[in-house]
Amino acid sequence: MHSSRSTENLRLLSWQRVREYAAPPPMIETATARRLVGDWAGACAAARVDVDVDLRRLRRAYGTELVAAVRADLRQLVPDLLRWHMPRVMPGGLLRPDTTSTLARYPLPDGGAGHLVVRTPPAWASGPQRMILAWWDVADRATPHPDRRFRLDLHRHLWDARRSAELVERAGPASGASVSDASVPLAPVPLSGVPDDWAVTRWPAEAALLVASDGVPRGGITVRLGRRRLVLRVHADGVPQAPTSRDLAALFDVPSRPGTSPTGVSWTGTARAPRHGRPPSPGTAVLPDAATWVPPDALLLRAGLVTPGDLHPLVADALAPGSTRRNSVAPAPGIRQVECRGETHRLTVVDGVLTALDHAPDEIGHEELLAQLGGTPLPCLHVIDQLHRAPTALADVRARLDHGDVGSALAAVEDLLGPEAVLRAGDLQDELTAVAEGRVAYGAYRAGLLPALLDADPEIPAGRGIRSDLAFRASLVAVPRGRRDWHARRFLVATY
Template identity: 50%
Template sequence: MAHHFANTIPAHLSMWRRVREYAVPPSMIETATARRAVGDWAGACAAARIDVDLDLRAVRNRHGSDLVTHLRTDLRLLAPDLLRWHMPRVAPDGRLRPGLTISLAHYPSSGATPLQLVVRTPPAWADAGQRMSLALWEGSGNGAPWHHPHPHPARRFRLDLHRHLWDSGRSGELARRCGRGGVPSVASASVGQRRSSLASPDRAHEPGLPVLPNRPDLPERTHRSPRPAVTDSGWAVTSWAAEAELLLRAEGRPRGAFTVRLGARSRAVLELVAPDDSHAPTFRPLREALPPHKIAALPVLPEAAARVLPDLELLRAGLVAVERLHPLVAAALTAPGSVAGSDSAPVAVPAPEPGDPHRVECRGEVHRIALRDGVLTAIDHDPAQLRREELLVALGGPALPCLRAIEAVHRSPEALPAVRERLGHGDVAGALAVVEGLLGPGAVLRDGPLREELASAAARRIDHGLFRSGLVAEHPAAGAVGDGNALGARHAEAGHRPRLDRRTPHDMRRKRSSRARPRTGLHR
């Protein structure tokens, strides 16, 4: 694995660098691109681990041929690997944000609600394999899986206004809309110029301007830092006015108020204004205070528009090379006049480790360990001697240093973190390739952390299969302890305190609802 500079790299950039390394492997991009090039959009989705939950024949019977024509066109333009590249993720592991329904495209319909092409992520307890699903959302109560925790499209995470993040034909717009922005407007420039002062606790906050939270993990710029420090908090303030205009236009409002989510319990209420129709719109804080229910009903600026593209931050910090990015992203960012120019620092290549991990000092000599016939073997020992030594170890005797080294590699190899990262992001084939490269394709895994990780990944895929089939349809927190499934047992082991409902056993319900208190031994 690459070295991690924990003292100089912010936590969010370290997460995104691991995501770019493991979440979308080159083999997935190559296979999905090849299938998409020949028009096989379903094969491209399968290569990107996206399940297709829509039937074009059924859609034609319900909504007509015109809708199917538009839908098929979008499906052929869909780059599922690019969609996975830009999907929202959660810290600290960088996995897909669970339980989301994200809108990709809108289609006119005869009903009051327009049809939407959506992509869904499973809940956290069923995210093994990091698979997604593609479906057609047909409005409230129609076309939505009843067992999904959030079947309705999310307002904060929407990609219908950002087709360049999944449409292969419009991926070239990424450099223009990735958060760099053009010349900032008057209002947005004042906010952008005051970001550091607003986030700084020792300066007074000017009334009316949104307070942009500063990440605590951002390092200070020092002359001794080996790589450029990142001082930007990641907010694409210079693009908010243009993105808000697109958002309000999609909502049928030429101008008006909108919100930007700044944190778990913090949001900025802004207003899009313009001196006249011939000037570019600008935004400013809303002058009058609105009640909470009206603020909740305002349009929300999508997360893809509120923050700077993570790839751009990685390039500016010198944490990733352009060649390691997705080909469509690299082509957009390296185009003439793009952002990945002279401001990106060179990537530091880690120096090779001293010594050879496949050489072991054994009985005063340096012996070699290599793959022979698909198995990791101490090649400087006679096979008969190895069999005698293994028999001696089985009887309780000491093992040779070569055999101890092979045992350590089988149980907990140095590449175990890389295997864990690949398994966490669903790249089972890549994880097995790493294991085969270390131990050989004919090796038999022994008890230890490596075998436990592989077994756990295989077991968790059963949960995903149960979720997909609808056999486990409810959220784990809604079940009672001991309800007969593995999910309830898992929460019981973790000390989960369930809610009282009609499925709770009578004895437990009586004990939990009783007002009796234990005797204290104090009598009057």
């Protein structure tokens, strides 16, 4: 039997968090502005996509016709939408590491095909959550082969601006739900015990697209459903057979009426449900992952966990036309109030540092010295110290850092502590140190180096200002321990 409804709800809550942090509005706005003026490379940079596509080399190798086709696709590439729809690992929702997905295929003169692909780095270098846009062909033996399960060339609506409106059709038939006066596509629950996110009603049509692209597979088409497998048979004429309720019931051992489809329509075809863990035969094709599941955005809208304004604009235009985008302008930092010795005191950022307004500088210096000698600190100073070590917004900052949004995370910290604040030992400093290590690891991966010398020294001195401190830690992580003192002095002299 499938996981309980509570487990499915937890999965939706995980997707809600992913949609909040994985592609923040400032990224989408910047990438969109650059894309609309024809700067596809700048749009990729804004969406944290590194470009390894050399159009000049492609022209020399394959000619101008192929390069023209590639350039046309690059101009329509929506890198922020691609990031929005990329395969992720739940429940954390981070990008699936070490995955190569085909975006488009182009015929080559030798009869083969070249692939425009997007890659994610291996797990040890995935900290910054960056992606890599590259070219791949059969002769390229030094880079990973595209994953047929996570291919996106049959799902251009997930990255191509010209096709983004197709999401409403590819998501499945509408269930009659309405959000903001717009029908939300969502396949109806096909069978008791079968989860809502299985796009069962779309499998035959999606399998037909796969057959039209790659030909008739000898062993059918495998639908990968986590640890479960369902193999759809394909007629000799290339028409896939739809699964019956009995086929689906075989996966969960639930009762069903033989010969009845999930939607109540009689199907003539059957599917084979292999046992758990048994790999499909070599001649079996794989239904793309994007075709297997109902898009989480449709499920989130149906559950009321997000509004159309919370979604990517192109996704919202497809699922809920006429909706408005939420305002991405962050509120200005205000004054924090603290109960201090029977009075209400104020904390705010002054001259770049979080300061207690109701205490004189001499009094603050005196109280800080007493606290260092073991005395009880002023409540105002105690709150400031706690905010430096483990701020109340640490969960939000950590989520942004986990998804690679360092800029927004640092902005949140600077709004709270001030841009000139000196980090103190604690959870916040540990999080920023981990970010610095991740940046160095990704740089090593891009340079073709092994993940060596990536251990951080716990005795790293703090820099002046949050951003300077982060840059200093990133520069120091990859330095051998024997030369770190010299490197630190050189960095401080150059900085100050």
